[in-house]
Amino acid sequence: MREGASIGWNLVRAWTVLVYIFMFLPVAVVVLLSFNASQFGSFPMTGFSFRWFVELAQNDAILRAFRTSVVLGLLTAAISTTLGVLASLALVRYRVPGANMISTLLIAPILVPEVVLAVALLLFLNFLQINKSFTLLLLGHVIFTLPFVILVVQARLVSIKRDIEEAAMSLGASPRQTFFQVTLPLMLPAVLAGALFAFTISFDDITGTLFWKPGGVETVPTQIFAMLRNSISPEINALGTVMILMTVGLPLLGLALARKLSTKSGG
Amino acid sequence: MSAVTLNNIVKRFGTFTAVHQSSLEIAEGAFVTLLGPSGCGKTTNLRMIAGLLDPTEGEILIGGKRVNDVPIHKRNLGLVFQNYALFPHKTVAENVAFGLKYRDVPSGDIRRRVQDALELVQLPNVGERYPKELSGGQQQRIALARAIVIEPDVLLLDEPLSALDANLREDMRVELKRIQERIGVTTVFVTHDQSEALAMSDQIVVMSAGRVEQVGAPQEVYNTPSSEFVANFLGASNILEGKCTDIGADKVALEAPIFGKLAIPAEKAPLIKGPGPAKLVVRAEKLQLSQSPAPDGVVSVPAHVETVDYQGQAVRYFVRAGDTQLQAINMIDGYPFAEGTEVNLLLRPQDCAALPG
Numbered sequence: 001m002r003e004g005a006s007i008g009w010n011l012v013r014a015w016t017v018l019v020y021i022f023m024f025l026p027v028a029v030v031v032l033l034s035f036n037a038s039q040f041g042s043f044p045m046t047g048f049s050f051r052w053f054v055e056l057a058q059n060d061a062i063l064r065a066f067r068t069s070v071v072l073g074l075l076t077a078a079i080s081t082t083l084g085v086l087a088s089l090a091l092v093r094y095r096v097p098g099a100n101m102i103s104t105l106l107i108a109p110i111l112v113p114e115v116v117l118a119v120a121l122l123l124f125l126n127f128l129q130i131n132k133s134f135t136l137l138l139l140g141h142v143i144f145t146l147p148f149v150i151l152v153v154q155a156r157l158v159s160i161k162r163d164i165e166e167a168a169m170s171l172g173a174s175p176r177q178t179f180f181q182v183t184l185p186l187m188l189p190a191v192l193a194g195a196l197f198a199f200t201i202s203f204d205d206i207t208g209t210l211f212w213k214p215g216g217v218e219t220v221p222t223q224i225f226a227m228l229r230n231s232i233s234p235e236i237n238a239l240g241t242v243m244i245l246m247t248v249g250l251p252l253l254g255l256a257l258a259r260k261l262s263t264k265s266g267g
Numbered sequence: 268m269s270a271v272t273l274n275n276i277v278k279r280f281g282t283f284t285a286v287h288q289s290s291l292e293i294a295e296g297a298f299v300t301l302l303g304p305s306g307c308g309k310t311t312n313l314r315m316i317a318g319l320l321d322p323t324e325g326e327i328l329i330g331g332k333r334v335n336d337v338p339i340h341k342r343n344l345g346l347v348f349q350n351y352a353l354f355p356h357k358t359v360a361e362n363v364a365f366g367l368k369y370r371d372v373p374s375g376d377i378r379r380r381v382q383d384a385l386e387l388v389q390l391p392n393v394g395e396r397y398p399k400e401l402s403g404g405q406q407q408r409i410a411l412a413r414a415i416v417i418e419p420d421v422l423l424l425d426e427p428l429s430a431l432d433a434n435l436r437e438d439m440r441v442e443l444k445r446i447q448e449r450i451g452v453t454t455v456f457v458t459h460d461q462s463e464a465l466a467m468s469d470q471i472v473v474m475s476a477g478r479v480e481q482v483g484a485p486q487e488v489y490n491t492p493s494s495e496f497v498a499n500f501l502g503a504s505n506i507l508e509g510k511c512t513d514i515g516a517d518k519v520a521l522e523a524p525i526f527g528k529l530a531i532p533a534e535k536a537p538l539i540k541g542p543g544p545a546k547l548v549v550r551a552e553k554l555q556l557s558q559s560p561a562p563d564g565v566v567s568v569p570a571h572v573e574t575v576d577y578q579g580q581a582v583r584y585f586v587r588a589g590d591t592q593l594q595a596i597n598m599i600d601g602y603p604f605a606e607g608t609e610v611n612l613l614l615r616p617q618d619c620a621a622l623p624g
Contacts, residue, residue, distance in 0.1 A: 161350065161352065163348045163350055163352035164352045164353075164354060164355075166317075166319055166339070166346065166348075166352070167346060167348065167352040167353075167354075167410075167413075168354070168365065169338075169339045169340045170317060170339055170340070170342075170344050170345070170346035170414075170423075171340075171346075171365050171366030171369065171413065171414075171417060172340050172341075172343070172366050172369030172370060172417065173340055173365075173369055174338075174340050175340075177369070178340075181365075182354055185356050186355070186356060
């Protein structure tokens, strides 16, 4: 009986490892091949080289796409975080009629398939006879990064006791001073986490971006997509590696930072 | 001129009335306690004085000025909460200095006043630490220092001792009273703990279900409760339905079950205006169990000990006299009476109080 159980568990372990390999092997291959000296973006590896990163840095189209993605990501993060913090404050701290309904509506974009959201927004703007533009693209990104910011910030705000803000006000701080002196510093870890989420999600997004981007504008993911249609250049591997570094590295960095901040402020 | 005045204050939340028409005058420098069970409206009153709630009707005056429309941050109040409410991201010194930043105090003075406040609460060396590095009692002292350093017109304390351990709570009680007397600030203290109220207050405001039941000095409220609620809430009382048969210049004649005819001092029955139904209030600790005969002027009634609740230096008995159960709390020296013992209940008439029936 015991023997059988242990075999069973070993099988589960092996299976888990296989699943992880299935998930991460392609990523590892991309990273590995980005250092391949060969001019074909596939095995066998002929040597170790930074050649493709250098070429990447000299490719104007990619650099332009990269710049677009970073600007888009930063703007998305800034707008989403501001709106998200304000919405969370309103929903948690004030009695808003229909707060539950508003909350659900704001979170809804996570629940709706992105394609549906993308098409819906496009049709809506068509109906209003507004042309595609960078602003529209930004708007789309804000819509589906906002829920993440709200979820993170709301959770934190609920844990900040109202007493603390009341104490600040009783000591002479106006509501605005109280916000900047007490509430904001206490929810800063969540605000930063939300901003990072927004940035990475925007930086990473392809579905919505494909629908919303105006002609001639490419973000990194759409650029990769376009390049893949021609040939699999090893540059793509290098670009993939950079993307992985940004979309995995940044949130990890943010998480570490948030943890450090919150231990300092006593959670 | 009183420091705080509540004029016919009413507070409603939707259809629920939390505070009914209450009026209150709090004298300059006084330590006034709002005492009552949870939901009696005491915290609502405090929050209205603080400016955290707006009264539905009536007006609030602080230092003679109407403050209904003055927001909390312009009222110059010190507020201490049950959960300390220190700023977790600021050091102790920064916490205490917080209120001074909004009062145009030069930075050298800020440092000195913060240090003075920390010394007043007997924690002069924790300025550089963060609140979570301190114990609950220490955090509450810091919260107090933060509230008094701004020299508030009124100090408002919302159950500040309730989160502390029993022993610490008693120490803090003495400490808090010492500090309040030292700086002489008008203080409104909210608690549901009668012993805190009795020990600390100049004046107790007993509240129940949104109404003020009685206002008076601790001894007054304790010895001459003005309602059955007050008699029961402050300590344990036996209340017997009887009647007043006659009213004299300095004595009131009562007839009550078990104890029969009693003549109690008129000042212990101020609300009885003439013969009629009345209630006899006998505090549990005024009822003495004994097996010796009664001295002169003491009423003695035979009774039977039913339950013994031994508490060390004191004991609480539930005794039966006739068909009535009574409660008695006696200090004891040695062993209490055992359950089932036949005893005499001794009562001095001057220890009783009476209420209109």
